[in-house]
Amino acid sequence: MDNPFFMILFACTLVPSLKISVADDSMNVLNALSDGKTLVSKGGKFELGFFSPGGSHKRYLGIWYKNMPIQTVVWVANRANPINDSSGILTVNSTGNIVLIQNGSLVWYTNSLKQAKNPVVELLDSGNLVIRNEAETDPEEYLWQSFDHPSDTFLPGMKLGWDLRTGLERMLTAWKSPDDPSPGDVSRHVKLYSYPEIHIMKGTKTVFRFGPWNGLFYNGAPDLRNNTIFGFTFVSTKDEKYTIFSLTNSFAITRVVLNQSTTIYRYVWVEKDQNWGIYTSLPKDFCDTYGLCGAYGNCMPSETQVCQCLKGFSPKSPEAWVASGWSQGCVRNKPLSCKDKLTDGFVKLENLKVPDTKHTWLDENIGLKECKVKCLNCCSCVAYTNSDIRGGGSGCVMWFGDLIDMKQFETGGQYLYIRMPASELGHLYSHKNTARIVASTVAAICVVLLLSSYIICRIRRKNADKRKSEKENINLRTYDFSSISNATNRFSLNNKLGQGGFGPVYKGTLPDGQEIAVKRLSKTSKQGMDEFKTEVMLIAKLQHRNLVKLLGCSTQQDEKLLIYEFMPNRSLDYFIFNPTRCALLGWVKRFEIIDGIARGLLYLHQDSRLKIIHRDLKTSNVLLDNNMNPKISDFGMARIFELDKDELDTNKVVGTYGYIPPEYVVHGSFSVKSDIFSFGVIVLEIISGKKNRGFCDPHHSLNLLGHAWRLWIENRPMELVDDLVDNTVGPSEIIRYIHIGLLCVQQSPQDRPNISSILLMLNGEKLLPEPNQPGFYTGKDHSTIKDSSLRNIGVGSINEMSNSLLEAR
Ligand SMILES: *[C@@H]1O[C@H](CO)[C@@H](O)[C@H](O)[C@H]1NC(C)=O
Ligand SMILES: *[C@@H]1O[C@H](CO)[C@@H](O)[C@H](O)[C@H]1NC(C)=O
Ligand SMILES: *[C@@H]1O[C@H](CO)[C@@H](O)[C@H](O)[C@H]1NC(C)=O
Ligand SMILES: *[C@@H]1O[C@H](CO)[C@@H](O)[C@H](O)[C@H]1NC(C)=O
């Protein structure tokens, strides 16, 4: 990586840490580690160092069991970025981060943002590599830990799942092959459904479900109960959802590994053989294949006819069913009588792997009786049961929509009550009276339940965000003009970071060393100072992980300055459009960035107290923090510039050519759907590495959107893709993002999805409709559109518009 930006960085990091370059075996605190040396945990259980997997000659930094005749690697740092020789060096820098470098190039690094004070790096006997402050007394307070970033191995004490406060998901990803530890497309996730469960996925498709945690074990894997070697728990609080296991016998050595073949193995070390033995492997049988028998089909591993419809159901396509084409599933013989719902009842099935819990609703505080009443009063509730089977059962979980992926166990499964019309039940009417009383009060709950089953994780996340922002109470600072002027060297050209539609941005350093970004608003705003301050105050309250934080403002000397946190990694355009730097953003990161932008936008459009339309969303307004997390900047600018309060017919124009939608250019009308258009452009730019504006293709005169559309309809979407990016994800995943991008840039605003749908689409939880033709498909010469836009909009806006159009970055 011959990138000057990083070279400077190394010059600073290398010098102080090179003074001690030897880590000997008795030491578990690291300063620097070169290839050939290792770091051993205190009790001698694990070892950190460089290794070459399988038949490969490439070098990776990893952790393995010490003193084991077979090298068994449990964690790899630079999974996707191997070193080609033995010149790799690991160091710790003063910000408390571990940096792996080879001949001056950055290979891998940690990205803790926590305050470091004499950071030390330690390999624990659990196999966890941690960075902590030397004086920190709480043993769990780490600046960073490898257990938060698992590879393919699940070790005792490791939490797999979610920290909802930070949005961190810890998941397993398989090695691509035994000699390539780079992340394959097979992963294991805790799904944040109302009734959470664990899935093994290949790409975005589930291949196997462990089923939900029933208080004792995973419903779909009844063999995995506490035993003499290990014991499981699933922790589900409002802040965290994760699974963890610990050793029952402290001499045992066991690990769980996810294999690229989509199998998950639990190995136990067999002392007398000096080898690993397989304790269990999942999936277990044919019936574990996700959704094998389709809707309302029950999979029976021991029967000759493996798939059978539930009682009261018949194959949707009897011919296909006979030919073992089960995927179409089963349909009811008689419809439910929802309008006369009190005559429906339930059939109890036993020993079942319960259906996929994606569309469920959970209430841990009510029992089976109330659960039944609730389900009965909600037409779309099709099944219910206890969520926890301990002590005779407690809690209530209800299913909505088709029931899929059930399996019949001989023992160890769970009850499930399935809704049936009275005619299929014979004489079972006894619930009638209780039901009628509650019916009127509960009817409305139905809609709420259904909705909540879909958006539950969004709400959770939102609450987490809300709590966070309530904690950090908002203290907007008012800065002296002179102090800001000094901090930016009197707004010197050397400090200028860029020029946006609303004025230039400067980098500054306050006397206390804090780095800031200062936006000096151009003086076109007619707003008074007090109104300006009120607006800024409102905007400062918008706080979200994916928005740049506004620290304060300055309003002296007829100047309006906004002071933001400084983002060292600049903006998205700085990376994706540069042939060298673009290689630093792999697919996984790119997808995370797209996701982050969508979350920021969701907050602006729907979740914040003010409903904010950004109006100037573009890659140069997406800044990147130390972690390369995206943060939207310049939000609320439209408010500050006091554009029309309602969304229609703005008489001043902001926005940047290439990102603004046709309806805005032509009619000047702006809505949330205009931001969606800009978002779509950003998605396609991230995937292609090309700018929409100024895109040129030798074969035709289309812009990037037109080009993407043409490739799409000609069924060769992958030709859009930036080939400088790694190949860590499969084409189907990339095509999904292109698909979503195209949905966002559709000509007609009504066709574009809203941001909450987009998030569901990004998470693979929503079917994607076919996109229609994008806006600006004509491939018209840019100046034509520009001229007509100016003509159409008129009204004292030329300055603003050309400012934006000529934006300098
Ligand atoms: C330490 O390393 C991290 C990660 O590479 C980097 O972001 C940070 O700027 C470095 N700090 C110093 C003082 O070099
Ligand atoms: C190893 O990689 C570095 C950096 O990419 C390169 O400069 C060097 O020539 C490579 N060495 C070998 C032996 O391939
Ligand atoms: C290290 O990098 C420099 C320039 O980037 C190159 O000239 C040199 O050959 C590299 N050394 C090794 C051992 O790869
Ligand atoms: C997956 O498991 C099989 C069978 O145990 C093994 O041969 C193979 O090496 C494993 N694959 C990886 C990537 O570890």
Ligand SMILES: *[C@@H]1O[C@H](CO)[C@@H](O)[C@H](O)[C@H]1NC(C)=O
């Ligand atoms: C199973 O083991 C875990 C960890 O040792 C423990 O926390 C949990 O309570 C055990 N569960 C049961 C039902 O014994």
